[in-house]
Amino acid sequence: MTVQSPPAPPRQQPAPGGVTSPVPGPEGVAERGRQRVSRLTTSLRQTPGQLRGILAVLVVLTLGAGVTAMVSILGKNAVIEETTSQSGRLSVAALDLYQALSQADATAASSYLTPGAASEEVRDAYREALRDATVALTTAAGEVETSADAQLVANLNAHLPVYTGLVESARTFNRLGEPVGATYQHQASTLMRSEMLPDADALQHNAIDQLGEARESAASFPWIPAVLAALALGVLVWAQLWLTRRTNRVFNLGLVGATVAMVGMVGWLVLVSLASASHTDRSHEEGADPLALLAEAHIAAQQARAEESLVLIARGEDSKAEERYTAQMELLTGEDGLLAQLNEAYGDDPELADSLAAAQESAGTWSAGHDEVIKLARAGEYSAAVEMAVGDSEESLATSFDALNEQLTAATEVSADRFVDATGDASRSLSGAAAGLATLCLLALVSAAIGIQMRVAEYHA
Amino acid sequence: MIEHRSTVSRDAPKRRLRWAAALTAGLFAAAACSGPVSVEPPQVDVPTPLPEGIDFDPDISTDPADESCDPLASYSPGSVTAEQARDTLGDQELLVVGISQSTNLMGYRDPSTGQPTGFDVDIAKAIAGHLMGDEAKVKWVPMTSGEREEAVNSGTVDMVVRTMTMNCERWGNVEFSSEYYHGGQRLLVPTDSGIAGLADLTADHRVCTGAGSTSPKNIAEQSEAQPVTVPDFNDCLVLLQQGTVDAITTDDCILAGMAIQDPTLEVVGEAFSEEPYGIAFAKGNTDLARYVNGVLETMRSDGTWQSIYDTWLAEHLGDATAPAPVYQD
Numbered sequence: 001m002t003v004q005s006p007p008a009p010p011r012q013q014p015a016p017g018g019v020t021s022p023v024p025g026p027e028g029v030a031e032r033g034r035q036r037v038s039r040l041t042t043s044l045r046q047t048p049g050q051l052r053g054i055l056a057v058l059v060v061l062t063l064g065a066g067v068t069a070m071v072s073i074l075g076k077n078a079v080i081e082e083t084t085s086q087s088g089r090l091s092v093a094a095l096d097l098y099q100a101l102s103q104a105d106a107t108a109a110s111s112y113l114t115p116g117a118a119s120e121e122v123r124d125a126y127r128e129a130l131r132d133a134t135v136a137l138t139t140a141a142g143e144v145e146t147s148a149d150a151q152l153v154a155n156l157n158a159h160l161p162v163y164t165g166l167v168e169s170a171r172t173f174n175r176l177g178e179p180v181g182a183t184y185q186h187q188a189s190t191l192m193r194s195e196m197l198p199d200a201d202a203l204q205h206n207a208i209d210q211l212g213e214a215r216e217s218a219a220s221f222p223w224i225p226a227v228l229a230a231l232a233l234g235v236l237v238w239a240q241l242w243l244t245r246r247t248n249r250v251f252n253l254g255l256v257g258a259t260v261a262m263v264g265m266v267g268w269l270v271l272v273s274l275a276s277a278s279h280t281d282r283s284h285e286e287g288a289d290p291l292a293l294l295a296e297a298h299i300a301a302q303q304a305r306a307e308e309s310l311v312l313i314a315r316g317e318d319s320k321a322e323e324r325y326t327a328q329m330e331l332l333t334g335e336d337g338l339l340a341q342l343n344e345a346y347g348d349d350p351e352l353a354d355s356l357a358a359a360q361e362s363a364g365t366w367s368a369g370h371d372e373v374i375k376l377a378r379a380g381e382y383s384a385a386v387e388m389a390v391g392d393s394e395e396s397l398a399t400s401f402d403a404l405n406e407q408l409t410a411a412t413e414v415s416a417d418r419f420v421d422a423t424g425d426a427s428r429s430l431s432g433a434a435a436g437l438a439t440l441c442l443l444a445l446v447s448a449a450i451g452i453q454m455r456v457a458e459y460h461a
Numbered sequence: 462m463i464e465h466r467s468t469v470s471r472d473a474p475k476r477r478l479r480w481a482a483a484l485t486a487g488l489f490a491a492a493a494c495s496g497p498v499s500v501e502p503p504q505v506d507v508p509t510p511l512p513e514g515i516d517f518d519p520d521i522s523t524d525p526a527d528e529s530c531d532p533l534a535s536y537s538p539g540s541v542t543a544e545q546a547r548d549t550l551g552d553q554e555l556l557v558v559g560i561s562q563s564t565n566l567m568g569y570r571d572p573s574t575g576q577p578t579g580f581d582v583d584i585a586k587a588i589a590g591h592l593m594g595d596e597a598k599v600k601w602v603p604m605t606s607g608e609r610e611e612a613v614n615s616g617t618v619d620m621v622v623r624t625m626t627m628n629c630e631r632w633g634n635v636e637f638s639s640e641y642y643h644g645g646q647r648l649l650v651p652t653d654s655g656i657a658g659l660a661d662l663t664a665d666h667r668v669c670t671g672a673g674s675t676s677p678k679n680i681a682e683q684s685e686a687q688p689v690t691v692p693d694f695n696d697c698l699v700l701l702q703q704g705t706v707d708a709i710t711t712d713d714c715i716l717a718g719m720a721i722q723d724p725t726l727e728v729v730g731e732a733f734s735e736e737p738y739g740i741a742f743a744k745g746n747t748d749l750a751r752y753v754n755g756v757l758e759t760m761r762s763d764g765t766w767q768s769i770y771d772t773w774l775a776e777h778l779g780d781a782t783a784p785a786p787v788y789q790d
Binding site: 144145146147149150151153154155157158159162163166173177178179180182183184186187188190191194195314315318319320377378379380382383386 | 573
């Protein structure tokens with residue numbers, strides 16, 4: 001380097017020992033290190049050395065900004081991808097599973113009550129619920145990424161055939177008119193309630209937690225690349241002012257180009273981050289949040305329905321089932337219950353308001369009807385109680401329960417569509433950003449290098 | 462030397478450039494990919510369905526039974542008329558009877574007809590026939606065993622006919638009729654089990670019974686078998702069919718209601734406890750108790766009791782005759 005340095009500025013002679021000594025001893029090595037440091041400090045006192053120093057700082061800052069920006073954009077993209085693929089699919093599957101299992105249990109229990117053979121409709125509903133549950137289990141099995149989740153899926157898989165076996169035994173004994181059928185149905189519901197639903201619930205919570213983490217990282221602002229890029233810009237501007245003073249030339253085209261590229265990069269990064277954050281927030285506020293509440297409401301309704309049937313299956317002699325019914329109903333229709341929360345949060349939403357209001361009304365009708373059913377059962381009017389609970393008349397609890405289900409499903413569909421739309425928007429807002437930012441960063445790098453080299457070259461001329 | 466150094470100096474920037482390019486490419490490439498995940502294969506226990514509240518190691522009460530009274534001694538019929546007895550009812554035109562809806566053969570709501578049936582139900586119908594003049598003037602109120610005493614004393618029902626064992630503790634809360642069925646604790650086992658009675662039970666046998674009754678205490682005192690308790694004794698039948706337990710023990714008439722549902726099960730051995738069943742009335746309502754005792758006398762002598770027993774219980778418990786009444790006055 002010293003050889004090529006222009007002669008114009010005053011320069012020190014290289015120390016003769018370090019360069020000419022043919023066999024450097026141990027002192028020579030240390031000497032050489034000192035010389036290298038002194039060469040560097042010397043060159044930094046000269047303009048070309050200073051220019052190279054500026055270039056080195058710019059390279060580090062620009063490269064740092066580019067790489068971290070690309071990492072953060074790719075990370076956001078992966079996370080958004082994940083909410084629509086892995087953890088998204090897992091949470092949807094876990095929710096579907098939970099709902100399908102609750103529905104299977106509610107249907108099995110209420111069909112046990114129907115005198116004689118259960119209707120085609122009820123049998124189909126049970127079979128559909130089981131199909132949904134197995135499909136959801138299969139999906140979940142393919143998406144799990146932690147040992148804990150795999151354990152939950154395996155437990156559920158092991159229990160489901162045992163559950164269906166108990167339900168079929170209950171049906172067979174019921175057809176034979178043997179009272180033990182009721183006990184089998186009861187045991188099936190116990191297995192569902194105490195083993196399977198908690199596992200499905202845990203799986204769902206794990207998936208929702210993963211979604212929540214994804215939301216945070218997708219919506220977070222990329223501070224590191226932004227700061228690095230701002231520093232790079234600062235150095236660029238300062239370097240140009242400094243060069244102007246040194247060389248009396250106003251513009252260095254290379255550095256101007258680098259500045260423009262960096263400004264473009266910072267602007268793009270900020271815009272893209274804000275846009276994806278707002279879409280991600282929207283996907284949760286209008287999609288995932290109401291979806292989770294609606295699913296909980298759905299599940300509470302199904303479980304309350306199952307317990308209601310168990311009360312009647314046990315001929316009104318299962319006070320614990322009645323307590324569990326009351327607890328689920330409280331969860332659903334209580335003052336701070338799920339339906340109240342939903343109405344509070346989304347009652348102003350034109351697409352959801354009607355369904356939610358109707359759902360609350362149906363739940364009220366059902367709850368009032370249930371009290372009537374229990375009164376009948378207590379008074380010994382067992383057949384009338386069963387008819388009111390599972391019959392197909394207008395006053396039947398089955399009617400208001402089905403209506404509640406339909407309204408919750410309608411609201412769920414609206415929220416699910418919104419979730420898909422918003423995550424799609426978030427993903428689209430990031431498209432091309434990683435490649436674009438990397439290109440701008442490289443452009444800035446090359447421009448700065450050219451601009452600086454042009455000045456350095458003048459000293460060699 | 463100068464020459465040599467100059468070649469180094471000319472090559473160095475190129476090499477540095479290559480390094481920088483490689484580093485940059487490497488950084489961007491590293492940024493673009495992430496690693497795969499691996500999940501351990503899960504371990505799952507064999508799923509065994511169990512009823513809620515099952516206890517494989519129940520605390521066996523060691524309190525001595527209350528023997529301060531003669532639990533069989535009721536009120537002699539005397540000269541109470543049907544009219545006097547009806548005056549004690551909540552509704553003169555309707556006899557309200559507390560029953561079980563879930564105890565097969567004793568009190569059970571048949572889902573196909575919706576009507577309650579069984580030994581207890583037929584006894585209550587026969588009483589209604591005498592008291593009300595019409596067996597149909599009965600209103601059935603299903604209840605759990607825990608609700609029986611409160612139901613008669615609060616007036617919810619006029620009487621309770623629900624597999625209720627007379628004992629001194631209960632005599633303190635309600636009035637009882639004379640004994641209308643003499644029950645005892647026996648064993649229900651699979652026909653090919655080789656268990657013929659209490660003596661064949663070993664410490665390896667699990668015997669299922671209802672919690673909160675005297676059955677676990679009786680089996681623990683008289684055999685080495687491990688008692689297993691469940692909140693509802695109906696769960697025992699499912700556990701026996703699933704092979705979780707080896708035998709069931711409770712009152713013989715309840716076992717008969719289980720045996721009739723499964724041809725591979727049988728009631729075996731001698732009774733190893735005394736379970737005198739009585740009809741319960743509100744504390745102090747001795748008029749109704751006396752009248753019903755009169756009706757029970759008639760049912761014993763005119764063969765009504767025998768035909769009800771033969772209809773429901775004889776098939777699985779063998780022949781029996783009505784227990785003789787004991788009166789305290």
